Amino acid sequence: KQEVTQIPAALSVPEGENLVLNCSFTDSAIYNLQWFRQDPGKGLTSLLLIQSSQREQTSGRLNASLDKSSGRSTLYIAASQPGDSATYLCAVPRGNTGKLIFGQGTTLQVKP
Amino acid sequence: SAVISQKPSRDICQRGTSLTIQCQVDSQVTMMFWYRQQPGQSLTLIATANQGSEATYESGFVIDKFPISRPNLTFSTLTVSNMSPEDSSIYLCSGQENTEAFFGQGTRLTVV
Secondary structure, rough: OEEEEEOEEEEEOOOOOOEEEEEEEEOOOOEEEEEEEEOOOEEEEEEEEEEOOOEEEEOEEEEEEEEEOOOEEEEEEEOHHHOOOOOEEEEOOOOOOOOOEEEEOEEEEOOO | OOEEEEEEOEEEOOOOOEEEEEEOOOOOOOOEEEEEOOOOOOOOOOOOOOOOOOOEEEEOOOOOOEEEEEEEEOOOEEOOOOHOOOEEEEEEEEEEEEEEEEEEOEEEEEEE
């Protein structure tokens, strides 16, 4: 049974810092991995999708990497801003379905 | 990417009543799903909404409690029936375009 874990559960950093969020999964046979952002009480916004054949994806200040063999993904946020404060979730699909298995999330606070 | 409009965004309901949540997608999608996010928790899949047939429920969720409709490829509803305070959660619908998941804005339900 696939399990997804995110470390740390919470992170507080001063504005301008570069930071890394971690996501691990127990079954390396994944089709893709997706990172989401969730603001309090809101829905999810897709940040990056990495296919199983890819090593990384970049969007603006965000870079996500994927190492299937070790069951890990990282989300790198460069030059963090207060507006980056949110909960970040990673998810992998169950098999080749659209049914996602989520980690518990990392709640990020960027202080001005 | 496709956009889902979900409503209501929030509601406060009396125990014993029912609430229907609607999701409208701006394009046809094959797969739609409903998730629940209990306070302080990550997302858990409730069911897959199947167009033209009965929804497929995950373990621990039943049709009598969470009836789902999917009359066409752009619309789905989830009803939370006979509500109790334990049903207080954020409910989210999602679709899948190619292999990427996208979400509605969420419905924050409080049962009193």
